[in-house]
Amino acid sequence: MIRGFVLGKFMPLHNGHKHMLDVASANCDMLTILVCSIQSEPIPGKLRYEWVKHEYPHARVIWCNEELPQEPRDEHDEEFWRIWRGIVKKYHPERVHRVFGSEDYVVRLAKEAGNAEPWIVDKARENVRVSGTAVRSKPYENWDFIPDVVKPYYTKRVLITGPESCGKTTISRELAAMFHTNWTPEYAREYIEDEMNNDMANLNAHHMNVFCERHYEQENYAWRNANKVTFSDTSALETYIYSRTMLDAEEAGRVRAKDYLDNGRYDFVILLKPDIPWEEEEQRTYRDRRDEMYELFKQTLEEFQYTYVEAGGIGQERLETCASLVRSMMAE
Incomplete structure (x- = not known):
């Protein structure tokens, strides 16, 4: 031998x-x-x-x-x-x-x-x-020389967050296309639509715990299969915030969103401003409280020590602002 x-x-x-x-x-x-x-x-x-x-x-x-x-x-x-x-x-x-x-x-x-x-x-x-x-x-310049098992170590994870109707889904999808990579859609939206027929009145802690767990799993899959960067439309942060505003205190106490609030999970967090026109959807409930919810998002990000940047603007300007922020983050 x-x-x-x-x-x-x-x-x-x-x-x-x-x-x-x-x-x-x-x-x-x-x-x-x-x-x-x-x-x-x-x-x-x-x-x-x-x-x-x-x-x-x-x-x-x-x-x-x-x-x-x-x-x-x-x-x-x-x-x-x-x-x-x-x-x-x-x-x-x-x-x-x-x-x-x-x-x-x-x-x-x-x-x-x-x-x-x-x-x-x-x-x-x-x-x-x-x-x-x-x-x-220069990992991104040498990307083709990196084995697939190593690439997640260098893949940047960007969270797109913010209150209702601020363009999270659109921005996440368009950034993914721009950077030739993948993104994680909001699991709660899909679940509420497919499994609950948009019945927001009966949301409970069980549902919100499912949102956290499944979204977390989908993010991990995207992370392992991304091209240099991956984008996430929402996170457990939203679930934590909405559990406190939509459920009574006892039911909210059963939501395990805190277990998923890891400020090291994302390399970059973009908080979208509610400065675009409101679009009505069955799952949206805070039309008249957008600024209040925006401040609550900021407070919660700071409470859990997330580093974030705010981004606003209309249409293409909004997308370009976010894209520029991501490019700068990756260059650093």
């Missing part, structure tokens, strides 16, 4: 890594991939380990999160290599026949691993022209 060994940070895993790991997989009988991380690195080590494990289920993938020296002080730093020789032996106690990688360190690592055979794969990046540094600094 030929045992292969790869050691790397995979920060993040990209298609250059995958090319090297595919070569390694094809040239040994059993491949061990040691994913190494330290606390100070920008991408959590456990997440990197999960990415590699997802993409290489046939390999033995191990996570090493020990605080270890990352580079030798010079070419004579024997203490550095003594430490890493011990790490290889600790995590791969069997004999190593081949050590794979894309950098020159592979030669010395192979020697420390018991005089294994070094295989340096695509050092010049001729097969896959990408690096971890390039992906971290």
Whole structure:
């Protein structure tokens, strides 16, 4: 049996890594991939380990999160290599026949691993022209080099929120088309229409808990399948607000919307102003309280420490304002 060994940070895993790991997989009988991380690195080590494990289920993938020296002080730093020789032996106690990688360190690592055979794969990046540094600094410019399992880490999640009849659905749908991606429609609207025949008078805590749970699930699906950014028409924030204004105190207390109010869930929140004409719909009830509800939205966003920006305007101006905000957020 030929045992292969790869050691790397995979920060993040990209298609250059995958090319090297595919070569390694094809040239040994059993491949061990040691994913190494330290606390100070920008991408959590456990997440990197999960990415590699997802993409290489046939390999033995191990996570090493020990605080270890990352580079030798010079070419004579024997203490550095003594430490890493011990790490290889600790995590791969069997004999190593081949050590794979894309950098020159592979030669010395192979020697420390018991005089294994070094295989340096695509050092010049001729097969896959990408690096971890390039992906971290400009993920959207290198999007095609990022595996699908990694893309959600870089996908921006934008919440479009606001009171009734302020254009949330239209803006979400049109922004998704503009950015060539997906969006999450308001689940409550669909449920009330299809399951309740627009019977707003009988809304209760059970219904609102369903809204939160299903919308949350739909957002997660969109997030995993988006193109760089995804948009959400409403969130549990709306359910929390309307449970307090539409239900009595006892029934509102049964609504679990707070469980879904995570201010880290969205990278950007746009609060739409009620400065466009009211459009009548069966599910809408606050025509004469638009400004009051707008202030309640602002208070609730601040109460739960969401960072948000306000956006207004009529027609195309409104869309362009929101699009400009999203572009600026992604550029940052």
